[in-house]
Amino acid sequence: MSRDGEYGARVGWAVVGSGIGPLLLAATDEGLVNVVFHAGDAVRGRALERLADRLGTAPVEAPDAPVLAAAVRQVEEYFAGRRRDFTLPLDWSLISGFNRRVLRELAAGVPYGSVVGYGDLARRVGQPEAAQAVGAAMGANPLPVVVPCHRVVESGGGIGGFGGGLETKRRLLALEGVLPEPLF
Known part of the structure; x- marks a missing residue:
């Protein structure tokens, strides 16, 4: 994902189906930054608002962004029983x-x-x-x-x-x- 001017890293998101319901995945240029359970419309909307507040920029739907595409693939593999370890870059900025x-x-x-x-x-x-x-x-x-x-x-x-x-x-x-x- 590209940089977003004065706000720093752009935030992209995608939703992936899983064995436990839809998951919202969000990523910055640094890596996967957030995973949210039960990501139907209402939960997704609130989660994206929280991310915008915390990261200073509005998340955009970006399922083809490299980190998100890899995250979607790895989550699908995990729930299909074909993956045991995630090999994604992680952005730890939401926790300290x-x-x-x-x-x-x-x-x-x-x-x-x-x-x-x-x-x-x-x-x-x-x-x-x-x-x-x-x-x-x-x-x-x-x-x-x-x-x-x-x-x-x-x-x-x-x-x-x-x-x-x-x-x-x-x-x-x-x-x-x-x-x-x-x-x-």
């Missing part, structure tokens, strides 16, 4: 500080088909008492699915919370073989 450290560790250190506890992830980033803060970081994740917050679970075996809804989390964990597929 502790939350960014936690999400980078999650992306790099918790592979497909595995899970980690909130407390374990807190220890990995050098904050062993910060399990609740890790939960807040998961809730603030601007790149769910690609930065796999669905792989973070409670230490006692509970599934934990999830911004996309617990059924979505269950379906993602089932796709990766962590949980059995629902019977119906």
